[in-house]
Amino acid sequence: MATETTSSCTGSNLLQPISEIINLPLDQVNFVVCQLFALLTAFWFRLYLHPSKTSPFIRHVVATLLGFYLALFCFGWYALHFLVQSGLTYSIMMFAGLEHMHKLCFIVALGYLSFCQVTRVYVFDYGMYSADFTGPMMVITQKITSLAFEIHDGLARKEEQLTPSQRCLAVRRMPNLLEYLSYNCNFMGILAGPTCSYNDYMAFIEGTAYQPRHLEANGRENGKYKHTEPSPKNDIISKLCTCAISLAIFLSVSKLCPVERSIDDKFMASTPFILQVLYLYLSMLATRPKYYFIWTLSDAINNAAGFGFNGYNKDGTPRWDLISNLRILDIEFATSFKMFLDNWNIQTALWLKRVCYERCPINPTAATFLLSAMWHGVYPGYYLTFLTGISMTMAARALRHNIRPYFLGSTTHRSIYDVITWAGTQIAICYTVVPFVLLAVGPSLKFYRSWYYCIHIACLVLVLALPVKPRHLRIKEEQQQQNSLQGGLTEDHNSHSITDNNCNQKHKAT
Numbered sequence: 001m002a003t004e005t006t007s008s009c010t011g012s013n014l015l016q017p018i019s020e021i022i023n024l025p026l027d028q029v030n031f032v033v034c035q036l037f038a039l040l041t042a043f044w045f046r047l048y049l050h051p052s053k054t055s056p057f058i059r060h061v062v063a064t065l066l067g068f069y070l071a072l073f074c075f076g077w078y079a080l081h082f083l084v085q086s087g088l089t090y091s092i093m094m095f096a097g098l099e100h101m102h103k104l105c106f107i108v109a110l111g112y113l114s115f116c117q118v119t120r121v122y123v124f125d126y127g128m129y130s131a132d133f134t135g136p137m138m139v140i141t142q143k144i145t146s147l148a149f150e151i152h153d154g155l156a157r158k159e160e161q162l163t164p165s166q167r168c169l170a171v172r173r174m175p176n177l178l179e180y181l182s183y184n185c186n187f188m189g190i191l192a193g194p195t196c197s198y199n200d201y202m203a204f205i206e207g208t209a210y211q212p213r214h215l216e217a218n219g220r221e222n223g224k225y226k227h228t229e230p231s232p233k234n235d236i237i238s239k240l241c242t243c244a245i246s247l248a249i250f251l252s253v254s255k256l257c258p259v260e261r262s263i264d265d266k267f268m269a270s271t272p273f274i275l276q277v278l279y280l281y282l283s284m285l286a287t288r289p290k291y292y293f294i295w296t297l298s299d300a301i302n303n304a305a306g307f308g309f310n311g312y313n314k315d316g317t318p319r320w321d322l323i324s325n326l327r328i329l330d331i332e333f334a335t336s337f338k339m340f341l342d343n344w345n346i347q348t349a350l351w352l353k354r355v356c357y358e359r360c361p362i363n364p365t366a367a368t369f370l371l372s373a374m375w376h377g378v379y380p381g382y383y384l385t386f387l388t389g390i391s392m393t394m395a396a397r398a399l400r401h402n403i404r405p406y407f408l409g410s411t412t413h414r415s416i417y418d419v420i421t422w423a424g425t426q427i428a429i430c431y432t433v434v435p436f437v438l439l440a441v442g443p444s445l446k447f448y449r450s451w452y453y454c455i456h457i458a459c460l461v462l463v464l465a466l467p468v469k470p471r472h473l474r475i476k477e478e479q480q481q482q483n484s485l486q487g488g489l490t491e492d493h494n495s496h497s498i499t500d501n502n503c504n505q506k507h508k509a510t
Helices: 002-010 016-022 026-048 056-095 098-124 134-155 164-169 177-185 198-206 211-218 233-253 259-263 265-270 273-304 328-332 337-343 346-357 364-376 380-407 411-438 441-450 454-465 471-486
Strands: none
Touching: 016 026, 026 056, 026 273, 056 098, 056 134, 056 177, 056 198, 098 134, 098 364, 134 164, 134 177, 134 198, 134 346, 134 364, 164 198, 164 346, 177 198, 233 273, 259 265, 259 273, 259 411, 259 441, 273 328, 273 411, 328 337, 337 346, 337 380, 337 411, 346 364, 364 380, 380 411, 380 441, 380 454, 411 441, 411 454
């Protein structure tokens, strides 16, 4: 009852009858209906406000106003936090010196987000795990901090100081207020993202997103795709089908396998451990379709507006995965912890890499996981998950570097290795994210105690027993692998070196 009251106070009550009929919280109904409205609006935006028919100014204004309307409908006056956060950081960009502007924006944006998360959790509705106004603020925080670093790279650093990725993403001109608000709060991404680079968004608004990729796709002036604008129709249909299947699975299965049953005393006492492991896998498997639905629908909305084109496949079909947030099959069949993370919430992983991992001089892995925990919120379970994730990552890295070479001798050995690592990865992921779902410390530690902290201990033993190559050697190897991939080898297409940014994507097989 408290949740329903809170939801009705923070958004429109227009859909309350529908909420009662289908027995879902009003805030979730508002969210889904607004996303469907955004999908229809995106088609109109692409057809009637095409860059060839109107100016970037009009496209910015319409995208921004529609975004604020959807935010007000879902969150009521709490949506003003989006303006406050954006206004504070834009003021810093304009009036603080370029030398420290990016750091101040990072601190203020993340600090304001954390303040809102603390008040929402500990003042209003602790334990409410559904749509809330801090969700959009998480994506806006990503955009604010990304843009601040990109402006710093473009206006305050020398070219030779930048990596190829930073050079491509660097912003060479300070955006005006309208462009800034449009980038942060446009209707395609205001509710669920995903984040994107500022340069990609401006190319979409100004209508220049297709032209370079036409030349890259075929390598000649008068190429096959030169004079035709690719259609996102097939990709949108495919993504909407994925949304429908994901939603159906989530609504029908998630309540049958709640994660909370894993810490039920009767369940633990009467169920063999191997069946507890199997149940944990199935319960976590049942929670993921919710995210598949949200992120795939958001991707389809951006595609419907004409945003997300990413070159052509070898057969000439257009690819619309520039800002895609997940690859479902690669997640479900991941054979390493890194492979799972590389394909889950892709744009957030890229944001963490660009603003933290690549720039942090001391222990970037730990710093990146800590930033991820802070960004997600203030529930203790988040910190338990990401602290566990640090040990998982280090152990998986050590295991892969030391064990994998022994299984590369034949196809049979590689298949055996893949099966074993798939099972190990799925168990490790489930074990790691249980606190993320349970949220509180007590239930989370109860779960880990029921497993005797066995995976924590195993990770510690692996990290201490197996040597790991220094970071600079790993980076060198990754660069060599990336060069091989760009030459035509596409075996490991899930790495960040491919999906990192448009510069790298230009060299993909298109």
